Amino acid sequence: MAVMSHEPARASATVDLMRAGRETSRLSMVFRYAIAERLGLTVSDLECLDYLADVGSATAGQVAERTNLTTGAVTSMLRRLQQAGYVTAERDPADRRRVIVALRPERIAELARPYERFAERAERLVEGYSVEEISLLVRHYDRMQAMYLAELDRLRSTPDEGGNRGNTGRNRPVG
Secondary structure (H helix, E strand, C coil): CHHHHHHHHHHHHHHHHHHHHHHHHHHHHHHHHHHHHHHCCCHHHHHHHHHHHHHCEEEHHHHHHHHCCCHHHHHHHHHHHHHCCCEEEEEECCEEEEEEEEECHHHHHHHHHHHHHHHHHHHHHHHCCCHHHHHHHHHHHHHHHHHHHHHHHHHHHCCCCCCCCCCCHHHCCCC
């Protein structure tokens, strides 16, 4: 019978976790829009630049995949970011059809500045967590990322009620 008494508490805790996750996601998006606006960028621009800051360089196709944009939209975005001096775009010497995009190192500090206070507060937040708690959170985020990637793949490849697919076919990123 002891197991039964824990089920309502677990269900309630799960509901609270899901609500907190949705609210955190919503606030994260609002925050991203505010940062992008402060920098004079779109959220897609910011996502591209954040991705490049993490990976160093990527193909235009990888940027399209990561931002869930069509290759045409990514081409326009990269041209705009290149003209604004945020990125470089060079033909891949191994495959001239591909373009390698990289964040300009001298712009990294400028892009990080709006996040500095938040990063400091986040650091103070986790100071009170044990290594085990931090490890749990890392596993949770890793699993959530895998779920998002799986769902993005499903949305891109499964037709909706109107027969439309996501970012597939002629818009599917290559390279």
